[in-house]
Amino acid sequence: MQIGNRMPDVLGTDQNGNEIKAADLKGQNVVLYFYPKDMTSGCTAQACNIRDNYKELRDAGFRVIGVSVDDAAKHRKFIEKNGLPFDLIADTDKNLVSAFGVWAEKKMCGRTYMGTLRTTFIFNTEGVLTHIIGSKEVKTSDHANQIMKAVGLK
Secondary structure, X not given: OOOOOEOOOEEEEEOOOOEEEHHHHOOOEEEEEEXXXXXXXXXXXXXXXXXXXXXXXXXXXXXXXXXXXXXXXXXXHHHHHHOOOOEEEEOOOOHHHHHOOOEEEEEEOOEEEEEEOOEEXXXXXXXEEEEEEOOOOXXXXXXXXXXXXXXXOO
């Protein structure tokens, strides 16, 4: 996925089994953020930072959607536990992480495995990708501010 590309027609299914389609998001700026795993410290910090700044993001016209390969039940628990006001896509078949190029080989503690690269994609009201906050740039505890700065609102 590169700047200027269009959002895929179908993004996936949220925590409640509802399909999220690009057509339903038309007219909204969309923050699509990919994260590795529900209930982990970094992912919780990122989600809670977005939650704590959600009103500001919404007031600026953004719809926030998180994506991980966890299933819908785990997403519901993550949302409930942390009071998250936005949807999470359950990309269990890894279609979306693959399409966006964020499913990759990772290394930690000397072991190599496949996982999601923490990356954020920002789309304009026409569904065109305008900004990418890459995996080496994301600051989990200040991510909402990064999003606002990326689009020139701070």
